[in-house]
Amino acid sequence: MASADQTVDMTGIHCPACGTVTAGPYCHNCGFALEGRSSADDRWPQPGDRIDGDAALYLRGNLQCVGPGRRYLAEADDKARFEVYVAESAEVLADRAKAVAALGTYGLPARWTGRYGELHYAAVPLGEGTPVAEALARIIAERDHNEARVIVERWVLPLARCVADLHAEDKICGGLDPTEVLIDDQGRCRFRWPPTLHDRADTPLAPRRRRVHRGFSAPELYGRCGGGVGPRADVFFVGVLLYYGLARVAPMTEAGHSVDRLPAPHIYHADVPPELGAVARRAVSPVPERRYPDGEALLAALETALEVAELRRDTGRGPIGVDVGHELHIGVLKGQYAPQNQDDLFLAYHVDSSIGLFVVSDGVSISEFGSGDIASSCVRQEALNGWRLILDGHLAGDEPDDSVDVHDETLAGLGEPTPTLPLDFEGRCRFLASLLDQANRRIGQLVQQEIPHFPGQPEGIMAATAVTALLEGNRVTLSSIGDSRIYLIRDGHISQLSIDHDLATQLLRLGRPPTVARSFPAAGALIRCVGEFDKDPDHQLVPVPLQPEFLELMVMPGDTLLLCSDGIPDYGGYDEEDAEERMRQCVESAPGAPWAAFELMVLANRGGGGDNISCIVLRFHDDDRPRAS
Numbered sequence: 120m121a122s123a124d125q126t127v128d129m130t131g132i133h134c135p136a137c138g139t140v141t142a143g144p145y146c147h148n149c150g151f152a153l154e155g156r157s158s159a160d161d162r163w164p165q166p167g168d169r170i171d172g173d174a175a176l177y178l179r180g181n182l183q184c185v186g187p188g189r190r191y192l193a194e195a196d197d198k199a200r201f202e203v204y205v206a207e208s209a210e211v212l213a214d215r216a217k218a219v220a221a222l223g224t225y226g227l228p229a230r231w232t233g234r235y236g237e238l239h240y241a242a243v244p245l246g247e248g249t250p251v252a253e254a255l256a257r258i259i260a261e262r263d264h265n266e267a268r269v270i271v272e273r274w275v276l277p278l279a280r281c282v283a284d285l286h287a288e289d290k291i292c293g294g295l296d297p298t299e300v301l302i303d304d305q306g307r308c309r310f311r312w313p314p315t316l317h318d319r320a321d322t323p324l325a326p327r328r329r330r331v332h333r334g335f336s337a338p339e340l341y342g343r344c345g346g347g348v349g350p351r352a353d354v355f356f357v358g359v360l361l362y363y364g365l366a367r368v369a370p371m372t373e374a375g376h377s378v379d380r381l382p383a384p385h386i387y388h389a390d391v392p393p394e395l396g397a398v399a400r401r402a403v404s405p406v407p408e409r410r411y412p413d414g415e416a417l418l419a420a421l422e423t424a425l426e427v428a429e430l431r432r433d434t435g436r437g438p439i440g441v442d443v444g445h446e447l448h449i450g451v452l453k454g455q456y457a458p459q460n461q462d463d464l465f466l467a468y469h470v471d472s473s474i475g476l477f478v479v480s481d482g483v484s485i486s487e488f489g490s491g492d493i494a495s496s497c498v499r500q501e502a503l504n505g506w507r508l509i510l511d512g513h514l515a516g517d518e519p520d521d522s523v524d525v526h527d528e529t530l531a532g533l534g535e536p537t538p539t540l541p542l543d544f545e546g547r548c549r550f551l552a553s554l555l556d557q558a559n560r561r562i563g564q565l566v567q568q569e570i571p572h573f574p575g576q577p578e579g580i581m582a583a584t585a586v587t588a589l590l591e592g593n594r595v596t597l598s599s600i601g602d603s604r605i606y607l608i609r610d611g612h613i614s615q616l617s618i619d620h621d622l623a624t625q626l627l628r629l630g631r632p633p634t635v636a637r638s639f640p641a642a643g644a645l646i647r648c649v650g651e652f653d654k655d656p657d658h659q660l661v662p663v664p665l666q667p668e669f670l671e672l673m674v675m676p677g678d679t680l681l682l683c684s685d686g687i688p689d690y691g692g693y694d695e696e697d698a699e700e701r702m703r704q705c706v707e708s709a710p711g712a713p714w715a716a717f718e719l720m721v722l723a724n725r726g727g728g729g730d731n732i733s734c735i736v737l738r739f740h741d742d743d744r745p746r747a748s
Contacts, residue, residue: 380403
């Protein structure tokens with residue numbers, strides 16, 4: 120055993136951070152503090168020292184120590200990793216042993232204890248476990264090469280089971296450290312440093328008994344939200360790890376804020392199963408009462424979401440029943456100062472082929488040339504033209520059919536319809552993109568007819584948002600442009616499938632922190648919509664090819680798709696999260712899709728009705744005989 124009064128020469132020591140052989144107090148390669156011995160620390164071991172016990176251990180680096188004493192990462196001759204905890208008294212080691220025993224199978228007991236001069240130490244084998252903080256760093260570094268379901272099963276589910284087991288024993292942690300939680304290849308969860316467990320009956324915890332880890336701690340651990348710490352704080356820790364793993368983003372300081380919730384994870388990464396994204400967002404709610412009540416409820420929701428995500432992934436093409444409901448309302452307050460309803464919608468469904476087209480469009484309220492109601496009607500007119508192409512059995516033709524007037528034209532006289540859609544996803548996306556581009560072109564033609572020599576800026580032309588669902592059996596192709604919404608509702612959860620095309624969301628996707636993106640001037644301004652143009656030297660409008668988002672989903676019995684304008688989430692509740700929860704309740708408690716659509720309209724009007732309200736509800740069921748409202 121190395122003597123406590125030995126002077127350690129730092130020359131030739133391997134840096135614990137990067138492994139470079141270096142000299143001096145700092146690594147010359149990465150700058151890691153090697154912490155050479157000072158006279159004040161003569162009695163404490165230092166990185167590079169050797170400690171002898173049942174095996175020779177070489178101290179490779181310091182670890183953060185919560186209690187009295189010091190902690191080190193050590194390595195044996197066979198490369199096995201250990202944690203060495205050194206304290207001034209054996210009683211401190213005994214208290215740590217009690218905390219480890221309280222964790223049961225989730226604790227890491229010491230393999231042996233010993234003396235280091237006048238000090239006492241315990242050597243704890245770390246095995247093959249990887250800290251979840253390190254695992255998260257790997258996930259972020261390899262964000263394009265890992266699958267969401269695998270991430271959840273490998274790293275999140277073991278921790279969720281651990282927290283559920285502790286809560287089942289009426290114990291809570293009240294703040295966890297991601298660097299101290301280890302998960303091995305067998306999916307076993309262990310705590311490298313044992314958290315202090317508290318009786319559930321003793322909650323809420325006093326401030327001095329909280330532990331805060333930036334980016335992973337719930338707002339109440341900072342003293343926010345009333346400061347009452349209970350099982351929901353542990354739920355938040357598991358949820359935020361789930362969130363970061365799905366989004367493949369680094370921990371955010373905004374996770375501890377009590378005002379705005381974290382953005383939807385699919386903003387950052389497209390490969391987020393909606394079921395898992397919905398669980399993550401509920402678990403990391405800044406309002407404790409909106410989270411799962413304990414780890415057992417979170418684990419049940421997580422396991423159900425994984426099961427549904429796997430089932431959806433493996434679901435093949437087949438028939439499915441659909442119940443359809445829709446509403447279009449001016450909004451009780453909006454109608455008092457703007458008598459024109461600027462929302463519009465189109466819905467059509469062919470029963471025999473199970474093919475349908477559903478569109479919701481929201482006209483932009485402020486424009487210098489034209490108006491939002493005309494812009495949204497252009498989207499509806501082109502949706503009708505697109506539906507006629509589907510019924511005709513071909514999807515050729517890039518130019519809009521200006522002979523169609525939706526007020527007079529009907530689908531009669533087309534003969535026996537034989538609806539067809541492109542077989543591949545890319546083809547269906549091209550069809551939906553063409554529909555929107557034609558609506559864009561139609562808007563330009565209407566403006567140009569009124570103003571042949573266009574004098575102003577193209578940004579002032581009337582515009583509209585659009586969300587679209589192209590249904591064929593149980594396969595639905597979705598598109599969105601602007602800030603209207605598409606939601607999936609299932610199993611008591613609601614998940615936004617669309618991405619808002621506003622400035623704040625664009626800044627988030629470019630890597631700006633949520634607080635910066637949300638506080639940016641004109642953060643809510645649309646950056647994509649139907650109604651985008653350039654102007655040539657002859658003052659003629661040139662339509663810009665639109666850039667909608669696309670998604671394909673295999674729907675299953677029990678799913679409900681909601682297409683709506685922002686008038687519902689903006690006025691459906693106290694904030695966006697509360698509105699979405701109320702929307703979910705309206706849909707799931709309604710006896711059918713038409714009732715659900717009506718209740719959503721009433722919900723937004725009760726919240727003020729300050730915007731136009733439009734929605735289409737598609738509820739899927741086992742019966743292959745569709746019912747339309």
